[in-house]
Amino acid sequence: MTVLTSRCFFRVASIAVLLASVSACANNQSGRSLEQMLGADPRLENSPAIAFGSGDNNSNQAAPNTNIQLPADFPPEIPRYPNAQLQEVTQSTTRWTTSDPMNAVQSFYQNEFQANNWDVRQPTQEGILEAQQNGLRVTLTIPATTNQSSTAQPNVAGTEFTLQYTRDTTTTANLSTSAETDNVPQPGDADFIGPVLSQPTDQTAQTVDNTAQQTNNAQTFNDTNQAPQELRQYLQDLTALGVLPLQSTSKSSSSTTQFEPSKTVTRREYARWLVTANNQFYANSPAQQIREASSSAQPAFQDVPSSDADFPIIQGLAEAGLIPSPLSGSSTTVLFRPDAPLTREQMILWKVPLDTRSSLPNASVDAVQQTWGFQDAAKIEPRALQAVLADFQNSDRSNIRRVFGYTTLFQPKKTVTRAEAAAALWYIGSASEGVSAQDALRLQQSGTSQATESEN
Template sequence: MTVLTSRCFFKIASIAVLLASVSACANNQSGRNLEQMLAADPRLQDNSVIAFGNSNNNSNQAAANTNIQLPADFPAEIPRYPNAQLQQVTASQTRWITPDPINVVQSFYKNQFQANNWEVRPSEQEGILEAQRDELRVTVTIPAPNQSSTAQPNTAGNTEFTLQYTRDTTVATSTSPDASEQASVPQPGDPDFIGPVPLQQANSTAQTINNNTTQPTAAQSFNDINQVPQELRQYLQDLSALGVLPLQATSKSNSASQFEPNKTVTRREYARWLVAANNRFYVDNPAKQIRKASASTQPAFQDVSASDPDFAAIQGLAEAGLIPSFLSGSSTTVLFRPDAPLTREQMILWKVPIDTRASLPNASVDAVQQTWGFQDAAKIEPRALQAVLADFQNSDRANIRRVFGYTTLFQPKKTVTRAEAAAALWYIGTASEGVSAQDVLRLQQSSPSQATSESPASE
């Protein structure tokens, strides 16, 4: 006991001497060094939270945000800013972040809404953009930095904004003249459904093909229609009924023939069908028809001469600038390769300009990855990349959705079957304006006299 007491006394005395030394030497260099050694670590005061294991909160939060997915009911027709990352999902609202400035984001949505026939509504509150198309209403909130909102530039210089969307189901019923007509519109799950298309709008658009002046190609009746995949069968039936799938360029198809739907389609066949479908859909609208070239025209491709049975269609597409050639500035495209298989990216590259009737937008691999979600976007040719991005803006009427359904792999170099090529041609137009083979058939059935009255004797 005496020994322990002596040791404690010795330690206390040592501490007292040490403190006294520090105080005595406070004004010299040695004292200051000693004082710094004994001082508390300031980091423990400033970052006391670190001691409790919360130092990774920010990084964990950022990692968690990358795993956030869009809800299943997020409307595909809403434009998605290419350089934005999804941060939060709530009921009918999503929050995004982008390193781009506020004015760039505002300009993007304003231009996208106007270009895709949205009704842009003025808002009294700054930083809010409201738009509506059919029954879908969207509010984009991008407030200025001095406004109190989570949708503003944060401390890292990023811009946060929200997309709020609602569907007004009363719009379609209140504007429809006849509820029984509305019920006849194809619904999700039907083979020919391609999106929420009010019947009145489809009929008014398709009315441009009325009053036919020429008799189209005779309808085909393919005896191997049962070999067509079920989800594509209706498309092929409608197109064959219109006679826009000629198997031979120089002669009419037999009344019963083999279509061979699962066989790879060639580039010449698709070019022939593309011109035939477009001109049949717009038979009375010369401004939208693709003019076939005459035999006296200088060929655009070295391997498609004027004597080729498909020269008129292929040359016509080239002269219209719808397929790459030296006429459109592609100096390296001197061969068409008419009998080569058609690939997916070529099918979209040729078809989308006919749908949009406009120049293809600038595109990047990142933009296609963020819109379509394609894992193999980097494998798509640069020009085809533009067409793929433009096709996304057509929402449920996009060719890729209609032909291939939901997919995260585009497989741009994969060949296209004859049935898939036909499905791509079933609808021509954008999400807001266009015409389908079913629209043409409906008008033809409602005016049978126009479909049979054309003949040399009646001219």
């Protein structure tokens, strides 16, 4: 205790001597220097307090520049990424930053473009996405060095991207000229509800009007972005072709723009889409089409009477031998169960005969295991086993690969979503010869153009 008391007395005495020295030297240069060293920093009086030990120094972070505004010609159709900060504006180009990762930005724009019917080109290289709509072309570029630090906040990880936009002035001029001449709403205007009746001023304007008319007449859904990315293009093509349901999928409304891609598809719905897709794909080949049954035909199924709205289609599939029924020798299949969910093995069993246009091959569990490698091949119903084996021979054109990708489990009793059912119908035929929805669309558009030319 005596040692501690002596030490304390020595420290107090030292401080007193030091203060006395400062006071005594206040009028000379050494005293003023010492006073400045021990005094408080006057710069801290108007500065916010710094939390020592936090590891952050907010004074080193650059605040976002709120004075930069979008140019007057920035197209309102271009989607705006949430929480992105505008950093720079040059001619037809804007530069942005966000704290989100690169893949989130690219996925956002790809989904937005597709949901709003932009023509999206497949990326030619990583970090670049191009989309076009009504003469407006947008290029999203995310530099490869992004995601390291944000330009706005150097110490915060983030993503920098640019949006470059250009307009096709020829298309815009043609539409403007037509509007001035005809004095009627044009395709793309809010008041446009149908084809323009007046004669176009030139061939270019006529082409624009025809294309816009087809786009307005085509059915569109506003929830296709809810489908898996790999299946969205299939939905868009089949929708444009008119294969997917024109009637409402909701009991509360007579019409809808909801496709509900994740909803389970029923056997009735799939039968309807199957016939519609085949007959649309082979619109110019009556011999390849499925004929609907007459209402006077004897029903093949006890639960699908002739009074059923889908009787002509379901009965037609049974009479064509494309689905199991007493007519095809399956005497125990007396019920169709139209409102039951469609399973994977049923989808393949109904679809593959349209691809091969021939009888199904003999199949065994071992054969399917050796070809597909399915661990659950033994769970597949024997008749469906034949269709699964035949589907393997279509290589990359097979329904299973197109819908489910690579898998070692077929899960034959698992139900099928509406998006998966549509993907299976996107292509009909073998690996060497067949028709896709895109082929059918081109044929349809070609026929429309020829009819228009003959009328003129």
